[in-house]
Amino acid sequence: MDFRMQMIVVAVIGWWLVPVIPGHAAGEANLSRGKQVYEKYCLACHGPQGRGDGATQFDPPVADLTSSEVLMKPDSRLLRSIHDGRTNTVMDAWKTTLSDEAIRDVLAYILTFPR
Numbered sequence: 001m002d003f004r005m006q007m008i009v010v011a012v013i014g015w016w017l018v019p020v021i022p023g024h025a026a027g028e029a030n031l032s033r034g035k036q037v038y039e040k041y042c043l044a045c046h047g048p049q050g051r052g053d054g055a056t057q058f059d060p061p062v063a064d065l066t067s068s069e070v071l072m073k074p075d076s077r078l079l080r081s082i083h084d085g086r087t088n089t090v091m092d093a094w095k096t097t098l099s100d101e102a103i104r105d106v107l108a109y110i111l112t113f114p115r
């Protein structure tokens, strides 16, 4: 193979690999899927707008997802709370029910609630 041919091969393979590079391929969070997940699994406790006014009350109380107490926490902390749950509260670990992507989507949806 001559040099020009090699450059063409490199260019073609490079172009083909771009979407595979992590981060590049990881698309935006899917808000409509986040909404579906929220309505199915979270709304009953957290309420339609995340204010912790769902159908059932608990002790310790359901977090208000629009409060500064929650929103102060970095996304990585909130993702972990959803993934692993909160000890000694009714907030379950969702890691067996939801994929990492679904957890990311539902958090993105939560962050769209009016504050």
Ligand code: HEC
Pocket: 037, 038, 041, 042, 043, 044, 045, 046, 058, 060, 061, 062, 063, 065, 069, 070, 073, 077, 078, 081, 082, 086, 089, 090, 091, 092, 094, 106, 107
């Ligand atoms: C059975 C009721 C219940 C359900 C269902 C529920 N939560 Fe919670 N959630 C709670 C309670 C109670 C807390 C407050 C925990 C605490 O005091 O730390 C909480 C707290 C949180 C927090 C704040 C965590 C933090 O670190 O401050 C987030 C975010 C959250 N829930 C998201 C979700 C999502 C997403 C779902 C659905 C996949 C969900 N919750 C389903 C009861 C529930």
